[in-house]
Each structure stands twice: as structure tokens, then as C-alpha cells.
Amino acid sequence: MEIIQQLVNGVSLGSIYALIALGYTMVYGIVKLINFAHGDVFMVGAFIGFYSITVFDLGFFPALLISMTACAVLGVLIERIAYKPLRNATRIAALITAIGVSLFIEYGTIFVRGAQPEAYPGNIIPAKSIEILGVKISTQSLLILGTSLFLMVLLQFIVHKTKIGKAMRAVSHDMDAARLMGINVNNTISATFAIGSALAGAAGVIFGVYYTKIEPLMGIIPGLKAFVAAVLGGIGIIPGAMAGGLLLGVIESLVSAAGFSLWRDGVAFVVLILILIFRPAGLFGKNIREKV
Amino acid sequence: MAVNIFKNARGFWTSIVLAVIFGVIMQFLITGGTLNAFYVNTLFFIGINIILAVSLHLIIGITGQFSIGHAGFLAVGAYASAIITMKLQLPFWLGIMTGGVAAAIAGLIIGIPTLRLKGDYLAIATLGFGEIVRIVFLNMDYVGGASGMTVSHLTTWPWLFGCVLLTILVIVNFTNSTYGRACISIRENEIAADAMGINTTYYKVTAFVIGSFFAGIAGALYAHNFYIIQPTNFGFLKSFDILIFVVLGGLGSMSGAMIAAIFLTIISTFLQSYPEVRMVIYSLVLIIMMIYRPQGLLGTREITSFLKAGKSAKGGVNSDSKNTVA
Numbered sequence: 001m002e003i004i005q006q007l008v009n010g011v012s013l014g015s016i017y018a019l020i021a022l023g024y025t026m027v028y029g030i031v032k033l034i035n036f037a038h039g040d041v042f043m044v045g046a047f048i049g050f051y052s053i054t055v056f057d058l059g060f061f062p063a064l065l066i067s068m069t070a071c072a073v074l075g076v077l078i079e080r081i082a083y084k085p086l087r088n089a090t091r092i093a094a095l096i097t098a099i100g101v102s103l104f105i106e107y108g109t110i111f112v113r114g115a116q117p118e119a120y121p122g123n124i125i126p127a128k129s130i131e132i133l134g135v136k137i138s139t140q141s142l143l144i145l146g147t148s149l150f151l152m153v154l155l156q157f158i159v160h161k162t163k164i165g166k167a168m169r170a171v172s173h174d175m176d177a178a179r180l181m182g183i184n185v186n187n188t189i190s191a192t193f194a195i196g197s198a199l200a201g202a203a204g205v206i207f208g209v210y211y212t213k214i215e216p217l218m219g220i221i222p223g224l225k226a227f228v229a230a231v232l233g234g235i236g237i238i239p240g241a242m243a244g245g246l247l248l249g250v251i252e253s254l255v256s257a258a259g260f261s262l263w264r265d266g267v268a269f270v271v272l273i274l275i276l277i278f279r280p281a282g283l284f285g286k287n288i289r290e291k292v
Numbered sequence: 293m294a295v296n297i298f299k300n301a302r303g304f305w306t307s308i309v310l311a312v313i314f315g316v317i318m319q320f321l322i323t324g325g326t327l328n329a330f331y332v333n334t335l336f337f338i339g340i341n342i343i344l345a346v347s348l349h350l351i352i353g354i355t356g357q358f359s360i361g362h363a364g365f366l367a368v369g370a371y372a373s374a375i376i377t378m379k380l381q382l383p384f385w386l387g388i389m390t391g392g393v394a395a396a397i398a399g400l401i402i403g404i405p406t407l408r409l410k411g412d413y414l415a416i417a418t419l420g421f422g423e424i425v426r427i428v429f430l431n432m433d434y435v436g437g438a439s440g441m442t443v444s445h446l447t448t449w450p451w452l453f454g455c456v457l458l459t460i461l462v463i464v465n466f467t468n469s470t471y472g473r474a475c476i477s478i479r480e481n482e483i484a485a486d487a488m489g490i491n492t493t494y495y496k497v498t499a500f501v502i503g504s505f506f507a508g509i510a511g512a513l514y515a516h517n518f519y520i521i522q523p524t525n526f527g528f529l530k531s532f533d534i535l536i537f538v539v540l541g542g543l544g545s546m547s548g549a550m551i552a553a554i555f556l557t558i559i560s561t562f563l564q565s566y567p568e569v570r571m572v573i574y575s576l577v578l579i580i581m582m583i584y585r586p587q588g589l590l591g592t593r594e595i596t597s598f599l600k601a602g603k604s605a606k607g608g609v610n611s612d613s614k615n616t617v618a
Contacts, residue, residue: 085583089586090586091411091412092358092411093582093586094582095412095415096578097579100576100578100579101579103532103571107571108572111572220528224420231413262427262430263427263431265423266427266428269423269424272416272417273421276413277406277408280409
């Protein structure tokens, strides 16, 4: 039963990774940029959720919505100010800018409010647990899982059934051809950043509720791990990011369960290096021939 | 032609003599007490950062391999040398050598599989490697785990200066050798280099191992300058610090990387009490730099190329080719 308990924890953690990984993978799919600042958008989302709950006395869902909206705006701002001027620059220049934006958000937050951590109030979600076949599942885990799954389904709907989703798929397939077909590429890229960042904001609130402690540098490690999850599933592929996130969460929980909890942070990077060496296109990816 | 070689050799020896004179003068200033402890400390910081910047410059600026896990090699060098001097009670020079060699071995182990990756993937893989190194030291009780390891202060100016000079000499000569040319061709266009018969993996790994070796030496000096080393000193923020030197100075310009290392070390010493202000400034500089001058302050040129402006371009690192690191 212990192992099933760990699996449940792993899936909860993995759904948070998956939500962040979705933003990475969408942005990478469309502008071929590793948005290092994504983990920090997640952190900002957690703080906005925290302040809406403690200062404005809101419940979980309104806080989630506010945080998602604010993060969407932040994502679009980052894209417009920092990344858009570099769209035709070298990949390295874009990557360095992304690192710069990430550091700026982290230390800007510390500069504004200090580095001290905050604790999410514990009574937002009634902490009951349901016992199914001897496995205790807390209502928190269920709510987290439900919210994440709902958001993922919603994302699939947006990407596959709406006009903006169609535009996103077209731009990620071939940006120039999409522009020739009359698609407003700039708006589509902004929309991608908005959606990805909103998901990261949601992940931030969920993380805060689940783990209670938040701090300005909390986005770095989950951000990197979510990137690992995106690479694991095949970067640029939306179902891949979900599967990669869940898989990584489960792997980490199993490693903790096996008694190596201090090594947990290292496992993600070992997974990353292994996947990059043996299957660089990711689990769901196709190999693409290099063209001269 | 012969005159040219003679001139180059003379320039080479002149700069070495000048450097040694500078080193001796500084030694007298330090022992004579003209420089107080604060300045000496800053000077040591600058020296260590120059070694780091120049070694990463070889990997990113010359070979074009975007590695952001350099602090991992620094950590390997620091811990390996500290084990030699503190646990085994062996002399400091052996500690420095061991630090370099251990980091070079780590570079070889991580370089062979990951250097097959390109661009973004390589960056992430090296970042992951840096984190793994940190976590390994965090979990090693032999070296004190999270609370760190006390190290006696052995880094002196002659050691530091000698190592800086050695690093610069080796990397300049490497860059100007056939190896360096091969590495530059990989930076410019890997597929074309491959098509011209260059064993790209071999040269990439060679440059990576040499870069890691010097990072390890810097780690040895770093460890013996601080009384204590902890895994938290070697997180990816440290890697980014080193990366900023190289990017700011100009990808492909060694003197640029050195100038950036000197300049930023001095700035960060003065902003020591306000670490978050320092990082906000760093990050803004990075973003603005990438938007308005993505090739860095000097581009791929060296500071010496400004002195002999008008003479024919020498090619290689000194050529005015536009920045094509990607």
C-alpha cells in the first residue's frame, strides 16, 4: 500500500510539473526558445495567489483565476519587451536574454518584498482524506489533480478546436507560411505566452496550497524540472509535456520512497541527460533529419 | 614572413616580461602593506574570476559550445584540492594539480556524451550536470555535506598570479594553434567543419576538457582563499556569474572576457551589501546587451587589435568576422 500512496503523491507533484511544462513546450514549439523565465512566472503566480487569499480574503478558485490572469499579462509583457526584439537573433542571444529575464524577476521580487518566505494559510481547502482500498487520498490531492486535469483538457480544446489554437499550430509548423496565409503571427505568439503563463500561474497557486511554503527563488528548481519534463515528453508536443510531467513526478516520489530523498533533485537531471543521449527527440517525438 | 614570426615572438616575450614585472610589483605592494586586506581580497577575486572567464571563453567563445554548468567544474576542483590539502595533508601545489585534473576528468566524462547535443540542449544538459555535482557534494558526508568543509588559507599572490598567467598563455596558444582553428571553424559552422574533415567531437571534447581543467584550478585557488567551502557556493547562480563575464566581454574575445571579469568583480565587491541590487543590475545589463549589442562589448575582437588598427587582419580570433556563435 505504501507504494500506491507514493504513486498518488507522485501524480500530484507530477501534475504541477505538467502544468509548468505545458508552457515551456508551447513556447518552444512556436518560437524555439527555452523560456527560462517561465519558472519565475510560476513563482509570481504563487505570490499573487497568496496575496489574493490573505489580503483580499478570497477562496481558492477566485485566487486561481486572478493569478492566472495576472500571469498571462506578465507573460505577454515579457514576450513583448524582452523576446520580440530578438526574434531573428541567434539562439544563444535569445537564451541569454531568457536567463536575464529570469534573474530580473527573481531579484526584482526580492528587491521589492524581501527574500523572506511566506506560508499559505492551511484552511483554504478543507483537509479531509478519503480512504480508497486502504490508500489515504487527501481532498487537497484530489482538488489539485482535478484542477490540473481540467486545465489540460481545456488547453487541448483551445489548441485543437478554436481559431487561435489553429493559428498557434500553423505558426509552430511554419511561421513564414502562416504569415503569408494572413495569420497575425505576433498576436499568436503573444497568445501562446499568455496561455502558457496562465498555466504556470495556476501551477503556482496549486503548489502553494499543496506545499504551503513559497519564496522568491522557489521557481528555479520546479522550472528546471518542468523543462526536463517537457524534454522527456518531446519538446513542442503538448501531450508529451503532460505525460513527461506526470512521469517525472512519479519517478521522484519513488526515489524518495526508496530512501534517497536527498537525491531527489538530482534524479530529474540524470533523467534529462539520459533522455538527451538516448532519445533526444523525447518519448513522443519524431527524429528530424538535420538539413544543411 | 620570417620577420613576421620574429615580431610575433617578440610581442609574446614582451608581454610575458611585462606581466612578470607587474606580478613582482604587486607582490611587493602586498608584502609591503601598501594594499590593505580589502584590496588584496578584491585582487584575489579578480584573479580567480579571470581564470574562470578565460576557461569558459575557450568553451563558449572559441568552440561555440554553450555550457552553463561551469560552476560544477569549479566545485569539483575546489573539493578535490581541499581533500588533498586538508584530509591527506599533502602540499598545496599537488592540491592545485589534483583540482585541475579532477575537473578535467569530470569534463571528459560529461563532455563525451553531452557534446553531441547542440545549442539549447547542450545548455540544459550542462546546467543539469552542474546541479548533479552540487547535489553529490551535498550528500557526501566525507566533505561535510551541507555544512561544508573548512579549508586553510593557502592561496597566495605568487600562486594565483602564476595560475592566471599559465591559463592565459595556454589558452592563447591553444587558440592560435591548429586546434584553435579547428575549434573556431566548429563555432562558425559545425556542419561545414565536419564536411571539411574536422573531427568535430574530438575538438569539442578537447576544448571542453581544457576549459574544465582551468576551472578546476580556479576551484583550488577559490577553496583555499575562503576558509570554508559549501555546496551552495557552486549553484547555477555561480555558473551564470561566469557566463555573464564571457557574454558581456564579447563571445569570442578573450581580452573582453578578462575586462568584464575585472570590471564586474570590482562592481560586485562594492555592491556586496546589496546582493539583490547587484543581480537586478546584472540581469538588466544582460537583457539590454542582448537586444542592442548581442556580440558583447568587443565582439570577437581582442583589445590588441585596436592597438594595431590599420595593419592587416590576422584572421582567427582577431578577424572582424561578425558574431556567429550559435
